[in-house]
Amino acid sequence: MSADCLAVWCRVRQQVDWRAAPEVPAPVRPAVVDGPAAWYGGPVRARDPERADRLLAALALSRADAARGEPLTPALLGRWQELVLGVRGLRLRGSDAFAKGGRERYGLTPGTWQDFAGCLRESADPAVPLPARAARAYLDVAFFHPYPDGNARLALLALTYVLESEGVRLPEVGPLQTTRYPDDPAGALDLAVLVAVLGRAGGASGALTVPGPG
Template sequence: MPHLQASLALDWTFPHLRPELEAASARAFEETHAQERFLAELDTPAHEDPAREARFRDALAHVRALADAQAPLTYERLREVQARVLGHAVSFRTGDAFAHGGAHRYLFFPELEAMFTRKVEADAADGCHPVVQAVRLYLDLAFFHPFPDGNARAARLGFEFLLRRARLPTPPLTPLVLLPKHPGDVVRYAQFVRLAARGIAGRGGGAESP
């Protein structure tokens, strides 16, 4: 599993990104409405499904309340949020998953759910910078692809949850979502962290190499 191997081998402290991370930490919390902008500009026009949008908004409000209450990150909490995203109870997927019209395949094996649970909960307690933690959770939700549907939405919600819980504003989402990302590509992982940090600091986000 390229993402897991890369994630376990990577130095998530990103010492070469310290100036960007410190600049992000210096930004006072504010409501940026980044999720709502992404919905209006990209997600809703792409899907034209009012019920889908309403469920996401409900899940977003729930995530924000959890973050404001300093709720811990657990796999069960991710499932709870995803149930709101999809409108029904959810469990970990039980077979291979596909995305981007079948171009991306995410394999299933019996230990995958336990592995995902351990990783998410250990990462949440490892003391990395909140921006790094938020990016890492985004990537885990995208590349473990834990749920039968809605993993991209789960990734955006998890990203906001960890930033907001750390009292950091959510940066513009479009550059982050559209940044090409492939499982195991640690150069892109670092670039994602840099773009997120710069977006939070208000420096914009170009597609520069890390």
């Protein structure tokens, strides 16, 4: 049997120096570019209009949840994923999952979903720079692989949600659309750096700030 890539990721996750990631400077200007919505409404819509509509609906729901200060949990992700996939009564996977043409296997143990919930809680840890927390949440969703389908789409929603919860909206998300691997600590930190770079670019152009709660 192939290696359990989820177990690999859980080890690698502890090796990454997440605190070494750069922070995003405090934004000061109102948003003029909505990167996630532009991605769904542009490249995604060009390929599949129905998928784009579902993703925009899930994005709107996730932003409403962020405005209410909802913590990131598997249940919250499940609400978004039902919109992403257009299904009701979605359940977390009940067996091993596979990706990348079957080359990666994500195992399942009695403690998998408890571990997943714990990882998601860490997305609110103020001791870790915001871009690192957002990138880590993205990779957690990708490699815990909670659903049989649509996990990459859900991972991007998780990343944008962590940022949105602290008033940050990226001006573009296209550069984030690349293959990630669970055994790559340098790549994990690179993703955090990329999120920071995009955030800083947005701050310089006045494309970063979103209204805070209240």
